[in-house]
């Protein structure tokens with residue numbers, strides 16, 4: 001059985017449907033903008049924080065990742081600066097999406113527009129232990145392109 005995520009509607013959200021998966025195989029559920037005043041315009045080089053109209057309760061051991069929808073990011077020039085946004089399993093506040101307009105034109109968003117998508121994923125919370133030596137590997141300390149380009 002799939003895990004359950006609880007959504008609590010905010011006072012400002014009278015009508016938005018629950019986030020949902022657009023297709024049976026979708027990895028992420030779409031999140032809509034809750035804009036009680038109807039619309040918001042994001043000016044170039046400006047950031048808006050939009051509510052999705054719900055608070056969430058995630059199962060312990062999971063997180064929600066707030067990711068850009070490709071069309072929003074690549075065609076409408078609205079990116080999520082803190083991508084992926086992290087929703088902790090113990091967070092009970094309103095889920096918000098930050099959108100930054102990196103284009104040159106203002107972008108208007110309307111109430112109910114699908115502004116982002118959310119993946120719920122398992123997470124490991126580990127014990128952090130300090131040591132004086134780490135195990136040897138073929139890579140060692142090589143990184144940042146050390147294995148070549150092509």
Ligand SMILES: O=c1ccn([C@H]2C[C@H](O)[C@@H](COP(=O)(O)OP(=O)(O)OP(=O)(O)O)O2)c(=O)[nH]1
Nearest residue numbers: 066082084085086087088091094095096097098
């Ligand atoms: O895009 C986001 C990112 C975060 N949050 C909420 C849920 C998350 O559980 C909480 C804290 O987020 P994060 O850990 O990324 O922020 P922080 O700067 O580390 O703040 P804190 O000290 O509260 O953890 O803020 C959102 O609503 N949207």
Ligand SMILES: [Mg+2]
Nearest residue numbers: 086087088091
């Ligand atoms: Mg944090």
